[in-house]
Amino acid sequence: MAAPDDARHLASWNDGPATASIREFVARVTTDGSPDFVPPEERVAVFDNDGTLWCEKPMPIQLDFILRRLAVMAEEDPSLRERQPWQAAYTQDFGWLGQVVAKHYHGDDSELPVLAAGVLQAFGGITVEDFEAQADTFLRDTQHPTLGRGYLACAYTPMVELLRYLEAKGFANYIASGGGRDFMRPISQEVYGIPRQRVIGSSTALDWEPGEPGGRIVRKPEADVLDDGPAKPVRIWSRVGRRPILAAGNSNGDIPMLQFARGPSRPGLRLLVLHDDPEREFDYTAGA
């Protein structure tokens, strides 16, 4: 049974089976004396980000960030304008980029290295603080191309309500995203109430360079971990040291993480976001 004060949470959720399942699960694991009671320190919930917590169409927000940087590079160095991915960024050929991403979601990564190499070069050699400042500025100052609002306003209200509800019930929410960990960190507290140490995501290889005061950490033009598919449960374990009891995702890459959110002796809730609202958002199932 949901507690009476639960009504103030999930205000924008329709009364339906998904909402009822969430309330019922939360009541079950948080009610002292319930056979499925889970102590607060073990209430770990993990959320994919792109397409789960915020909008990922017409392209992932981080891709827009990267394309703008690639376009600036091509502006400064004309020789890059003949090479992918700079050519696509410079000429705004979103078709090329869209098919690379679509192929990835269908398991074909044949063109991903071309895109990845450009992405890694785009921010190679800068400090983690400089990268974060660039991401922060971009996210605050850039409008979504079609929704008529800034990117920071592209988080889904019902999902933000779900995060707050879980937090109020003693859960620790984590972002377990295929997107870049260091791209999301500057805004995760403000947008989701998730502190930066709870952001898990893809990473670039980093190097520590000594020097006073304190040395610096620099991004290398090398991939580290693409946090997608079976890497998600491994990264969650490595960071948290616990198996989550709730996971939410929207795409094929989230399936291992969703499966992982149920232990042999523990209840678990797995949520799937389906995009079917062409009026207020987008309607798609590719890769999902």
Added chain:
Amino acid sequence: MAAPDDARHLASWNDGPATASIREFVARVTTDGSPDFVPPEERVAVFDNDGTLWCEKPMPIQLDFILRRLAVMAEEDPSLRERQPWQAAYTQDFGWLGQVVAKHYHGDDSELPVLAAGVLQAFGGITVEDFEAQADTFLRDTQHPTLGRGYLACAYTPMVELLRYLEAKGFANYIASGGGRDFMRPISQEVYGIPRQRVIGSSTALDWEPGEPGGRIVRKPEADVLDDGPAKPVRIWSRVGRRPILAAGNSNGDIPMLQFARGPSRPGLRLLVLHDDPEREFDYTAGA
């Protein structure tokens, strides 16, 4: 100025410059209105473990754990008794092991791969839960070879007091150890008050294997990251997303982490544990 209630903390510390520096630093970063005030969410403190928070002589505690497992393997399979590191473990030839570790601290890793290969095989193929249960049982049930107490009682009282003092002052304490992350996690809360998600350390490569309910995460017989030297600041950043303002260590491998605990615009405190008490503990500086 230290606040009056600080007196109840650090009870076993002598009145000396180290204690005064710690109290002064903590007062400076936690006093509202101080020019060096640091908001609570940015008060990150990182601690090496072996030789900093607990005893590492006559050998690191985890090495004893590994040797016992290797000896059991050699007991079961006689062919292993002729090969290192099983031979050393089976015959209790601590000389061979001691010099591998001593060489490492002097920058010579020529024999480390032999030891590492055995270590990785010792726990390859088991789930992270099984590994944790083995580590937990060992740490609770095993006596230190010379100090006449169980391993869980080998944490340094003054350092545990320091952890509690910092925690009371709004710091988040992390373990940033060259030792195994998954080895320390089962006892970090109980011994240090540090929750498992704040244990950073060396890791073995992990794999997620699907299957109901929830799949499983299995240790691969492959190294992942040795969290020592310049890897320490990188791992801290990756996990926390912040530069620490306090770091404590005792060996050469801690130098980059100690340097990292001072930002361009932030105060920082760096603590070095010197082992000079042969009566109650050990007296050594090799590798430090």
